[in-house]
Amino acid sequence: MQLRLGEREFFYVNARHLGRVYPPEENCAAAGWKNYGGSKVWPAPQGWERRNQWPGPPDPVLDGGPYAWRVVSESPERVCLQLESPPDEYVGLIFSREIQLRANSSTLRIVHKMRNVSSRVVRWGIWQVTQQNASLPLCVYAPARHYRQMFGDEPFRHVHLDHETGLWQLHYADQVAKLAVHVEHGWLATIRPMELFALVETFPLFPDRPYPDGAPVEVWVNGRGTYTLPTGKINTQDDPNGCDAYIETEALSPLVELKPGEEFSFPLCWHAARVVSPVVRSVTQAALISEVPTVERESGNVRLTGAFGFFEEGMLELAAFTQDRQISDKIEISHVSPGDAVRLNHPLHLGQEAHKVSLRLRSPDGKLLAELAALPLDS
Numbered sequence: 001m002q003l004r005l006g007e008r009e010f011f012y013v014n015a016r017h018l019g020r021v022y023p024p025e026e027n028c029a030a031a032g033w034k035n036y037g038g039s040k041v042w043p044a045p046q047g048w049e050r051r052n053q054w055p056g057p058p059d060p061v062l063d064g065g066p067y068a069w070r071v072v073s074e075s076p077e078r079v080c081l082q083l084e085s086p087p088d089e090y091v092g093l094i095f096s097r098e099i100q101l102r103a104n105s106s107t108l109r110i111v112h113k114m115r116n117v118s119s120r121v122v123r124w125g126i127w128q129v130t131q132q133n134a135s136l137p138l139c140v141y142a143p144a145r146h147y148r149q150m151f152g153d154e155p156f157r158h159v160h161l162d163h164e165t166g167l168w169q170l171h172y173a174d175q176v177a178k179l180a181v182h183v184e185h186g187w188l189a190t191i192r193p194m195e196l197f198a199l200v201e202t203f204p205l206f207p208d209r210p211y212p213d214g215a216p217v218e219v220w221v222n223g224r225g226t227y228t229l230p231t232g233k234i235n236t237q238d239d240p241n242g243c244d245a246y247i248e249t250e251a252l253s254p255l256v257e258l259k260p261g262e263e264f265s266f267p268l269c270w271h272a273a274r275v276v277s278p279v280v281r282s283v284t285q286a287a288l289i290s291e292v293p294t295v296e297r298e299s300g301n302v303r304l305t306g307a308f309g310f311f312e313e314g315m316l317e318l319a320a321f322t323q324d325r326q327i328s329d330k331i332e333i334s335h336v337s338p339g340d341a342v343r344l345n346h347p348l349h350l351g352q353e354a355h356k357v358s359l360r361l362r363s364p365d366g367k368l369l370a371e372l373a374a375l376p377l378d379s
Helices: none
Strands: 039-044 068-074 078-084 093-102 107-116 122-133 139-142 144-151 159-162 167-171 177-183 187-192 197-202 217-222 226-229 232-235 246-252 256-258 263-274 287-298 301-310 314-321 327-336 342-348 356-362 368-376
Touching: 039 093, 093 122, 107 122, 107 256, 122 197, 122 263, 144 159, 144 167, 144 217, 167 177, 177 187, 187 246, 256 263, 263 287, 263 301, 287 342, 287 356, 287 368, 301 327, 301 356, 301 368, 327 342
Parallel strands: none
Antiparallel strands: 039 122, 068 078, 078 093, 093 107, 107 263, 122 246, 122 256, 139 167, 139 187, 144 177, 159 167, 177 217, 187 197, 197 263, 217 246, 226 232, 287 301, 301 342, 314 327, 314 356, 356 368
């Protein structure tokens, strides 16, 4: 699986397995894991000590088995594809992924679903894994103030916590580690500073429910070194898959108890955009914000500033409101698209009656897609 924005490819692809399809008996515990790269969905928690843990990868069914597929719908505006795993007797589940792509958008919506096909009650979480190429510098941002290292025999020190902005930042380094990140909002963003492309993942949070490893986000850093499992010490340079530079951004659902026949869904979106700088301030449903928008009066005009990477094609507009909430002005600023980063430093003419402004995005057919900021305007 690969995700592209124009010519920019985001996912890691393992060249050792490119173009090859292994039968389950060659992609199992006895034969070793064949890591293709791309994106995967697994059951969580992972482990090798108890029956209620998934001892993979490798796994000949949910990871290495053949998935059925069908086109759910197809039109000029939208396409939807469904993938479905074989039944796995060990975990008692079938996994499916419904992948939806819309015109004029870089957003892919993926609805993950697990269904209990056994005759017993099971308790699992959905574990979505995205492997991203880190052969060039790579940074991960998440809205978090707390994290912990799960794996890696040496402390991983390439993490920064900004308590002022509430953002957690990781820089890829060639050192194996896994980190659990206690995000406070349902998103994470990965940026390539040399190329200025971003991949954002958004997902729901369930703060009142237990997560498989105690956190809704985990990040695996693939690099040199060792980590210790209950089964022994692992040296990544001995891995037949190689020790390539990539990270896994992993979004998890909470643990869910399913009776026979019951199912649970966990939606997640990928959003791709070109950005102005390798800085993240926040994420909305329509854009990554690199510089928080501001508006100030100056010399009879107002000046609008900000920097964005957009996930949708459309028209960026500024609407001004009077103190009694009536629209006094509406100004079209620029056409935007995911392939074009946007930096605003615009003088605009607004009347003195304008009390506050709303920075908004409309679709090509004029529908309101999102409000990016609501800003007060001084008299």
